[in-house]
Amino acid sequence: MAGTIAIKNGYVYDPLNEINGEIMDIFIKNGKVVTELSGADMKDVKEIDAKGKTVMPGGVDSHSHVAGAKVNTGRTMRPEDHYKHYQKRTPLTHSGSGYTVPSVYLGGYEYSKMGYTTVFEAAVPPMEARHTHEEMRSTPMLDMGGYLVLGNNWFLMRYLKEGDIEKAAAYVAWMMKTHKTYGIKCVNPAGVENWGWGQNVSALDQANIHFETTPEEMIKNLTELNEQLGIPMPVHLHANNLGHPGCWEITRDSLKIPKNVKAKPNTDVEWAETKKNAKRHESVYLTHCQFNAFGGTSWRDFESGVKGITDYVNSNDHVVFDSGCVPFGDATVMTGDGPAIHDLYVLTGHKWSNTDVECECGSGVLPFEYLKGNPVHSVQWAMGLESLLYVKDAWKTIMTTDSPNGGPFTKYPQVIAWLMSNKARQDTFAECHKWANDRTGLAGETREMTLNEIAMVTRANPARTIGMSYRKGTLGVGADGDVAIFNIDPKKLEVNDYESIIRGFENTAYTIKAGEVVSQMGEIVAIPEKNTFYTDIAIDADDEKNMLADVKKWFKYYTIGFDRYPTPEKYLANPTPIQVNAEK
């Protein structure tokens, strides 16, 4: 029976229901978690014996770069990333290639093998939304969605400068619907705009050139707008000065700006049963904390500034962040922060690509290799882990590598091993540059995350943070039947043997999507249907009309016609709008 399955006797980790390693059965019917199956259902149900195995909700990656123009540029400019790393087609699967920027098919399969079922693309430039959706549609195995880049949008900067909040709100609502995107991404607010003139902004109160708007104003206005519109996730912030020694201070100060903004997600959805409150209360979601937490004043006295940020996070409840861990090895740096990529080019001399996306945003791409012997890279490795380990409450953190910026998502099992095993960290300290030890506090941190905490930072919390926990990141009744079953026996788990952790998380025993086994021991066995989520905001019709008149007038400055701007639904796999009610 399609989408009906019984998972028996596994050790279940469902943090949103406060289930911490209890031996339980999970039943799924028609793709959703149910309390029990009737006798008739049980007759032809697929039964999985999960005895001695770890059972978690399907993985949710709330920040990854997997689709769209800059990812594709990464593929185009890196033939060397593809020729050694490839996979032949099988009767079921497509061929594919690429290590740090895999082709869309390969990316879907590799996520699924690790037990992930939901992945959100972290940056969608409005004009590239069609392209992004085409790639997401072609990515198998995963439910997806994308965040719309709005931190340097000309319209928004102008409306906000003029204090025209009604039109600004109408514009954001219309943009979400038009480009079928899910939340607001804010990259180097006010700074990327200056990059069009070869400049940047470096302080929160520094106004950019033509719009004379500051990062502080952008963050304040966008976070307020976000709650006024009732968007499911907090504003996703990539702070200013990213990647510059000393940037942790501006990051902390940026986080202070929306301190008093009250979270008001207002989605019209049915919630799965959870014991914990599955709704978010944060007004800002900081991305790749590690890259935003550089200390020192130059590369000579470079050090970790993570503590400055985690101290703030520990004592405030309006912030959640993902880590942006650096697992060493090949990476491709790609971001909407064009000036940051230029700085990296100057530093490395490597090939690079840079784009100014007309009146909307910018971006840059550059290949990178993190080396254990490099002093700065070794500190960055330690910083990513520091950021996750220093925050006492795992409900404030999410594990990512900012794939493929810190490293490809396929390194997640390695990162989990470092989080769960102090010995794994100590052994890496012995291999890498002494700066990692001298200039961070990681060596003194003995915390070892439990499987329950790993379940929080890889599925429960990313889903909760982005407002998807009504159906993802939990095994509560009514949730999607997305389950990852790992060959890890919690009772026999020996964290000092961290190779076994890596092996366990690399390939699931079973990845189940909507009640169907889709991959098994590293092999794809079924290609499931997938959904694409986007936010559909109800907004005042008059406001929308007034705003559209402005937008249409401006379109003479665009290289494409207004009619070609929106992304039609046919570009999406199973378009799934999430109804949101804006504040009246």
Place this chain on the structure above:
Amino acid sequence: MADVILKPIGNFDLTVEAEVVTPDNFAGKTADEIGKVLVWQGPAEYPLTDFFTVEGNGGSSAEDTTIIVDGNIPRVKRIGQQMTAGKILIKGSAGMHVGSAMEGGEIIVEDDADSWVGMEMSGGSIHIKGNTKDHLGCAYRGSWKGMTGGRITVDGDAVSQVGGGLSGGEIIIGGSVKHFCGVRINGGLIAVKGNAFRTVGAEMTGGTIVIGGCIERFTPGFEMTDIESDLKFNDIECPGEYMKFTGDYAIPQKGKGTLYVSCDNNECL
């Protein structure tokens, strides 16, 4: 020492991808088994016997195995790819990618070889007695890392991109080269006895390049520091007087590369 003799019998209308032709693969196999090894031609795989007659069995190990190709195979690619030991002798000309990513052993080509000889090789030796084309000992397209070890000797000429991204090993060219010789190298040695056309050592951050002939257009970004004569790098000798330059100052990692240029043949410098 066991010899496996492959005699080409034609059928090369589409090029053949023969990365399986290595001592590593042939060791421990009989002539019959070797004949059944599959190679790609266009979209399909065919046994080796569709293209070659096979005589002789493989040795007990790769070291003990010599593969002799008795004829011209300009349309067979990737011979000796990733080989770690043993010997391959091609008694004629060879196709592209001879010995690419090779780790050890020896390859001798008695006539010309096509492009990509010894791409990203890390050990062993390749001797081309004729001429070769582009990308000798170079990095793969888009990659920054070329050859890291071993030695390539070419008696004749090579064309462009010789030793691009080189970070170890030696390349010795008896004849001349064209463009971008030693582009972006960071280690190792390139010795060219003849002329080079332009962009020698562009963006180099380390390593050594010796040009015994004339450089038609010298790369800006180099600075002369000295004059040395009768250079010797282990067993490689470059007699005569040389101007010593460091560079390439055009890029941020300043001037750690060394470029020697013959005094006699470059009087205008």
